[in-house]
Each structure stands twice: as C-alpha cells, then as structure tokens.
Amino acid sequence: MIDFPSPGPSPSPYPLGAATTLAELAEDPHPRLASLRAHEPVSWLPELDGWLVTRRDLAMDVMRDAATFTVDDPRFSTAQVVGPSMLSLDGAEHARHRDAFAAPFRPRETHDHFASCIEQETDRLITALEPAGAAELRTAFAGPLAVAVVTEALGLVGTTAATVLSWYDSIVRSVSDITAGLEAGPAGAVAYAQLRAAVEATVSDPDAASLLGSAAGRLGLPEVASNAAVLMFGGIETTEAMITNALLHLLRHPGQLALVRADAGLLDGAIEESLRLEPGAAVVDRYATRDTVLGPATIRRGDLVTVSLTGAGRDPAVFPDPDRFDVRRANARLHLAFAHGPHHCLAAHLARLETRIALRSLLERLPALRLDPDRPTAPYGLVFRKPPALHVLWDRAA
Numbered sequence: 001m002i003d004f005p006s007p008g009p010s011p012s013p014y015p016l017g018a019a020t021t022l023a024e025l026a027e028d029p030h031p032r033l034a035s036l037r038a039h040e041p042v043s044w045l046p047e048l049d050g051w052l053v054t055r056r057d058l059a060m061d062v063m064r065d066a067a068t069f070t071v072d073d074p075r076f077s078t079a080q081v082v083g084p085s086m087l088s089l090d091g092a093e094h095a096r097h098r099d100a101f102a103a104p105f106r107p108r109e110t111h112d113h114f115a116s117c118i119e120q121e122t123d124r125l126i127t128a129l130e131p132a133g134a135a136e137l138r139t140a141f142a143g144p145l146a147v148a149v150v151t152e153a154l155g156l157v158g159t160t161a162a163t164v165l166s167w168y169d170s171i172v173r174s175v176s177d178i179t180a181g182l183e184a185g186p187a188g189a190v191a192y193a194q195l196r197a198a199v200e201a202t203v204s205d206p207d208a209a210s211l212l213g214s215a216a217g218r219l220g221l222p223e224v225a226s227n228a229a230v231l232m233f234g235g236i237e238t239t240e241a242m243i244t245n246a247l248l249h250l251l252r253h254p255g256q257l258a259l260v261r262a263d264a265g266l267l268d269g270a271i272e273e274s275l276r277l278e279p280g281a282a283v284v285d286r287y288a289t290r291d292t293v294l295g296p297a298t299i300r301r302g303d304l305v306t307v308s309l310t311g312a313g314r315d316p317a318v319f320p321d322p323d324r325f326d327v328r329r330a331n332a333r334l335h336l337a338f339a340h341g342p343h344h345c346l347a348a349h350l351a352r353l354e355t356r357i358a359l360r361s362l363l364e365r366l367p368a369l370r371l372d373p374d375r376p377t378a379p380y381g382l383v384f385r386k387p388p389a390l391h392v393l394w395d396r397a398a
C-alpha cells in the first residue's frame with residue numbers, strides 16, 4: 001500500500017500578508033507596504049483578520065463606494081461609545097448628519113472663524129516656550145493647540161480646553177479598549193454623558209453662537225452630541241500628529257527647510273508632502289456589504305477591509321521617487337491623508353490652516369529651530385502615526 005503524505009494546510013495565497021505583523025506596521029511600515037503594494041495590493045493579513053489595501057487606485061475605489069464598503073457596522077468601535085454619527089453612517093443618513101455641520105468648515109468660513117484664534121493660541125504657546133531654548137513640541141505645542149482649536153470649534157458654553165481634553169482621553173481609552181477586544185471601563189461613558197450635557201446646555205442657550213446650535217435645527221439632540229464627540233475625536237490626535245510630523249519632516253531635511261525659509265509659498269507644499277509620507281491617520285476601516293471583487297482579490301460579505309492611507313501616499317505609479325520628501329512635488333496634494341469619497345475629512349481646511357499657522361509661527365519666532373541631536377525620534381503607530389516626542393532646540397535671544 002502506498003502511504004500518501006498528509007496534505008497539511010494549503011499555503012496562503014497571500015504569503016506577504018501572512019508574514020506581515022501589526023508590530024512592524026506600527027514601527028516602520030514603509031518597506032512592507034511597498035512590497036505588499038507591488039505583489040499583493042489587496043492582501044489578507046491574518047493578524048488584522050482583514051484585508052489591507054495599499055495601492056492608491058484601489059484605496060480610492062473602496063472609499064468612494066460606500067454601498068459596498070461601509071462604515072456602518074456593529075464592529076465599528078467609536079459608534080459603540082458615542083452612538084451613531086456621520087463617521088459611522090452611510091447613505092442618506094450620513095448625508096443628513098454631515099450636512100448639518102458642513103457650512104462652518106468650508107474654506108472661507110474656516111478662515112474667517114478660526115485664523116485669528118489659531119494665531120493667538122500659537123503666539124501664547126510660543127511665548128511661554130521661547131525663553132527656554134528647548135522644548136518637546138508634541139506635548140508642549142501641537143497637542144495643546146489642537147485641543148484649543150477643537151474647543152473653539154465646538155463652542156461649548158462654560159467648557160475649558162482642559163475639560164475637553166479630559167473627556168477626549170476617557171472616550172479614546174474606551175474606544176481603544178473595545179478595539180482591543182476588552183470591556184470598556186465606565187470613564188468613557190461618564191465623559192460622554194458630561195459632553196452630552198454640555199451640548200444640551202449650549203444648544204438651549206440663546207446667547208451661544210456655536211455650530212452645535214445650527215446643527216440642532218436639523219438633528220435631534222442625541223445626534224448633535226454624537227457628532228460633537230466625533231468632531232472632538234477627529235480633531236485632536238490627528239491634528240497633533242499632522243503638525244508634529246510636518247515639523248519633523250522639515251527639521252530632518254535642512255535643504256528643504258532652507259527652500260521654505262527662502263520662499264514661504266512652499267510651506268503648503270511641505271505640509272502636503274508630510275501628509276503624503278506620514279498621514280496622521282494611517283488607515284481607515286470599511287466592512288464589505290456583499291461578496292465582491294477588488295483588484296486581484298475576492299472579498300466576502302462582512303470582511304473587514306482596511307485601507308492604508310500611508311500605502312496609497314507612496315504609490316510610485318502616482319508619486320515618482322515616493323520616499324523622497326520634496327516640498328516642490330507638484331502633485332503631493334493627491335495624497336489620501338484626509339480620506340476620499342463621502343467621508344472625506346470634514347475639517348481638512350481647518351487642519352491645514354492650523355498647521356500652516358503653527359509652522360509659520362514656529363519658524364519665524366524660534367531662531368535656528370533644529371532637532372535635538374541627542375534625542376532622535378521617528379513616527380510610530382498603527383492607526384495614529386506620529387513621533388512619541390519631538391525634542392527641539394533654538395537659539396535664545398541674547
């Protein structure tokens with residue numbers, strides 16, 4: 001009798017995906033994303049228990065087709081803490097929630113409402129730092145600025161930036177626990193209840209000129225509160241990352257920094273290049289509503305489909321020499337750092353304005369701003385990517 005060897009598990013059709021770890025994607029994802037993009041642009045990652053899309057054209061296909069790739073799924077962790085909002089709805093319901101908040105974030109309205117507040121807050125923070133000649137700019141500058149601007153945007157009556165930050169921390173902890181498969185503690189629910197009460201107080205205050213008041217004319221109170229939480233959730237860590245990453249890129253490339261110092265018009269190019277190379281939000285998640293084909297992959301209904309915005313930003317088919325930081329790159333703005341399609345970041349203009357004012361003021365006011373050579377750093381993180389700390393030095397006024 002012939003003894004046939006037992007077949008054993010069949011090899012994965014996605015060997016690169018099978019070998020990809022979440023730890024390496026958090027640490028330095030770029031080499032792995034480059035080989036995935038080249039060989040398995042839609043790959044199954046067992047560690048993710050989902051698909052990872054790394055090619056820019058396919059990333060856009062996913063994000064623009066909300067009927068096939070939805071955010072509206074019970075696994076979506078933010079909605080488990082704050083309830084349904086524009087971030088977790090699709091179709092007509094999504095439009096109803098989003099439209100109620102859209103007007104204040106249009107380019108002209110953003111500039112008129114926020115520019116002077118951002119300038120004031122930036123100046124205040126830099127004035128406090130200036131005498132020391134050294135600082136850790138992520139926690140002493142970018143973070144507080146992001147919180148102050150979100151606080152201004154929400155316009156909650158009687159609520160300080162410190163309170164908004166404490167709610168944010170508690171809600172983020174609950175969302176992270178749920179994402180990690182743990183039971184969320186009570187702090188997130190308590191913070192959300194307080195935020196909701198502040199939203200109610202603001203909406204019923206005839207003197208409060210807040211975007212929440214105008215939204216309340218179109219949405220119910222619980223819906224206004226959910227979206228207020230999403231504005232807070234969407235606007236703090238991402239903007240902190242956007243500012244810190246842009247600073248890091250410029251300070252790491254003195255030649256490019258010199259170009260920006262010589263021509264302030266290139267600052268926007270530097271910001272877009274930084275978003276392309278290291279988007280503050282590295283991925284967005286979608287869930288397949290039906291069996292479908294995406295590029296070379298067959299996706300099953302219910303599958304998690306994670307879009308790598310970082311992978312898309314370095315797609316060589318669109319961005320030649322994609323790893324290079326080039327403030328004069330003509331098409332840098334084609335990055336997908338603010339997503340694409342119906343969920344394109346509501347406040348992208350605000351985030352850009354904030355980062356532009358922040359960087360311009362730092363470069364103008366802190367002479368010879370440079371990285372601290374004794375404390376090197378690099379972006380880190382699976383979802384939100386930024387340097388854990390950004391230690392810098394500058395020349396103090398004599």
Ligand code: HEM
Pocket residue numbers: 071086087088098149150230231232234235236238239240242275279280281284285337338339340342343344345346347348350351
């Ligand atoms: C003041 C700052 C910000 C606020 C208030 C804000 C707010 C929002 C809101 C409300 C949404 C949901 C839109 C929708 O679902 O229809 C959103 C989406 C998004 N935002 Fe922002 N955002 C800010 C800054 C940023 C920054 C700095 C980044 C990245 C660098 C970013 C990346 C994104 C992405 C990727 C999405 C899409 C999420 C998805 O498709 O699942 N945002 N943002």
